[in-house]
Amino acid sequence: MIASLLSFIQQHLELIYIVILSVFLGIEVISRVPSVLHTPLMSGANAIHGVVIIGAIIVMGEAPADNYLALVLGFLAVILGTLNVVGGFVVTDRMLEMFKSKSQNPNSKSQTAKSK
Amino acid sequence: MTGTCMNSCFPIPLGIDSLLWNLGSGIWNFLPIIYLVGSVTFIIGLKMLSHPATARKGNLIAAGGMTLAILGTIFLYRHNGERLHNYGWIFAGLLIGGVIGVLAARKVKMTAMPEMVSLFNGMGGACAALISVVEFNHMISVPPEGGIISTVIKAITDTGPASLSGRTLIILLGLIIGTVSFAGSMIAWGKLNGRIRDFAFRGQHIVNLLVLGVSVVAAAYLVAAIDNHVQPELSAGLELRLQADGIVRWLFYLVLLLSVVYGVLFVMPIGGADMPVVISLLNSFTGVAAACGGFLYNNPVMLTGGILVGSAGTILTILMCRAMNRSLKNVLIGSFGGAKTGVAKEQGQYKAISVPDAAVVLAYAQKVIIVPGYGLAVAQAQHACHELEKLLEDRGVSVQYAIHPVAGRMPGHMNVLLAEADVPYEKLQEMEQANEAFPSTDAVLVLGANDVVNPAAKNDPDSPIYGMPILEVEHAKMVIVNKRSMKPGYAGIENDLFFRPKTSMLFGDARQVLQQLITEIKQV
Structure with missing residues (x-):
């Protein structure tokens, strides 16, 4: 068993490289986030792991027409995955919309203050 | 075999060959490039999300990359030269999920935002678990042509016999992590909107560890069983049948059930101010479950997206624990809300003001x-x-x-x-x-x-x-x-x-x- 797991690793070596580099990249990117953005960031990350929808689409698209279990489960997976992606990005956008209107306000205020 | 020709004709690294397989059919496939663009947008998106000025744009860029990757998969994905079918089902699913997702996300009040994130996270976890269930059934079923025999043919000619037990391992990982994330997120969701109360009993941590231990042992046994069945059959030719089909299937669903139980028990006793930490942790779990799909389909965009969220979510969890001056272990084992709430001391009088x-x-x-x-x-x-x-x-x-x-x-x-x-x-x-x-x-x-x-x-x-x-x-x-x-x-x-x-x-x-x-x- 160990031998076959080792050869599995060997066959997927470059995927494993991606994993290791992505781990460090994720740490690097997040460590610099101000606490103000923690909630939108969590929500944005939540939307990004919705990429699992691609697996659901493949499962659905490869299901044989007479395999009802695969069809139903695949269909359910596509719905749930889409919920994750769409809901996640829309919620994040809603949160950030508020930040945008706010980051413009100080500018406009300071401009009016200067003009006064 | 297209696969062997591909590998000998072009020096293409093994990991992504399945993506490029249809080169043999003469059509240039843009899918790997789309996946590359998708992965880059996720990285840029996360990066931009970390600055207030660029955050919204970052979210939109990641969303754009995601849309591209989804559309690319639907129309360009080929496996062994075959394109996807069941388009009706796929688009119906996308439509239903999309409409509900937009409505739920638009209607939710700002106060209910954390619950919503937890709920969407649970959906992602469930999606990963369902993929594992379907792929497992696909792997162990032996239809006349295809199924495990074709998997083994592919294994011999393409990757070697190891792919089957490796595949089982990945499927099980996706199942366990996805299910725990789903069950845990549902409990966290119920707790945040007040439908579920904190619940703990004596020795719960031992029970939790036991449940986790049993499911890990069952999963390991499953991988070993499939490994043992494949090896001798291969040397004896291609006649392959998993005699232990019954017990293998039974074990798989046992692991699924135990994962649900573990997810519920894991979040149940954690209460009070620690709920954000738990949601963040479950968020990174789902990321890892999505990355398992990346291994399953040799899909780099699922891998980068999943692992990025997995590592970023873990760091976010640790940052949150640090803000509360506690360790993650303390949060998970210390049962904040369920434990004794301090001695109720005699308090003085309070003073009201009009x-x-x-x-x-x-x-x-x-x-x-x-x-x-x-x-x-x-x-x-x-x-x-x-x-x-x-x-x-x-x-x-x-x-x-x-x-x-x-x-x-x-x-x-x-x-x-x-x-x-x-x-x-x-x-x-x-x-x-x-x-x-x-x-x-x-x-x-x-x-x-x-x-x-x-x-x-x-x-x-x-x-x-x-x-x-x-x-x-x-x-x-x-x-x-x-x-x-x-x-x-x-x-x-x-x-x-x-x-x-x-x-x-x-x-x-x-x-x-x-x-x-x-x-x-x-x-x-």
């Missing part, structure tokens, strides 16, 4: 600091709060907000809420700045915050929140606490602050109280 009196105090102060908490979010009082702040500023009172990193139910919850009401950034002070400012502050107005201003965190070693950094509002000249009643906060701990001589209680719903304050101050 709205007109509070209005006078605020109107004639020179420096006021507002401490918002979950009560502000529940009452949707952020706009009233901003109005009060502007009114006081017009009278020449300096008004600031003190934001505790874990105020509300999620880190940054208060920032988002106040941002909605157009409160300018520079008015928000972080904990360290605020703690320096409190001694020179005339009045502190605590709006529905409790545990984050509880002095027990500093001076009562028996308190469950002992050691957590707090906003030291007791150093101000006067503290006005707005609460609905004397009931303890979310963590279920009595707050000594309310009984201090400098503290006055202003009971009522935060929004109504603020509106009354505004009317009163206008008349002062």
Whole structure:
């Protein structure tokens, strides 16, 4: 068993490289986030792991027409995955919309203050 | 075989060959490039999400990359030269999920945002688990042509016999992590909207470990069983049948069931202020479950997306624990809400203050600091709060907000809420700045915050929140606490602050109280 797991690793070596580099990249990117953005960031990350929808689409698209279990489960997976992606990005956008209107306000205020 | 020709004709690395397989059919496939673009947009998106000015654009860029990857998969994906079918099902699923997702995300109130994130996270986990269930059934079923035999043919000619047990391992990992994330997120969702109460029993941690241990052993046995069945059959030719089909299937569903139980037991006893930490942790779990799909389909975009979220979510979890001065182990094992809530000491008398009196105090102060908490979010009082702040500023009172990193139910919850009401950034002070400012502050107005201003965190070693950094509002000249009643906060701990001589209680719903304050101050 160990031998076959080792050869599995060997066959997927470059995927494993991606994993290791992505781990460090994720740490690097997040460590610099101000606490103000923690909630939108969590929500944005939540939307990004919705990429699992691609697996659901493949499962659905490869299901044989007479395999009802695969069809139903695949269909359910596509719905749930889409919920994750769409809901996640829309919620994040809603949160950030508020930040945008706010980051413009100080500018406009300071401009009016200067003009006064 | 196209696969072997491909590998000999072109020096293509093994990991992505399945993506390029249809090169053999003469069509140039853009899918790997689309996946590359998708992965890059995720990285750029996360990066941009970490700066206030670019955050919204970053989210849109990631969403664009995701759309591209989804459309690319639907129309360009080929496996062994075959394209996907069942388009009706796929588009129906996308439509249903999309419509519900947009509606739910648009309708949800700002207060319910954390629940919503938890719910969407659970959906992702369930999606990963379902993929594992379907792929497992696909792998062990032996239809006349295809199924395991074709898998083995592919294994011999393409990758070697190891792929089957490796595949089983990945499927099981995706199943366990996805299911735990789903079950845990559902419990977290129920807890945040008050449908599920904290629940703990003696020896729960041992039961939890036992459940996890049994499912890991069952999973390991499953991988070994499939491995053992494949090896001898291969040498004997291609006649392959998993005689232990029954028990293998049975074990697989046992692992699924145990994962659900573990997910529920894992989140059940964790309560109070620790819920954000749990959601963040479950978020990173789902990321890892999605990455398992990346291995399953040799799909780099699922891999980068999943692992990025997995590692970023873990770091975010640790940052949140650090803000509370606790270790992750302590959060997960220490059962905040379920454990004893400190000895109920004899408390003194508290002092109530009327709205007109509070209005006078605020109107004639020179420096006021507002401490918002979950009560502000529940009452949707952020706009009233901003109005009060502007009114006081017009009278020449300096008004600031003190934001505790874990105020509300999620880190940054208060920032988002106040941002909605157009409160300018520079008015928000972080904990360290605020703690320096409190001694020179005339009045502190605590709006529905409790545990984050509880002095027990500093001076009562028996308190469950002992050691957590707090906003030291007791150093101000006067503290006005707005609460609905004397009931303890979310963590279920009595707050000594309310009984201090400098503290006055202003009971009522935060929004109504603020509106009354505004009317009163206008008349002062």
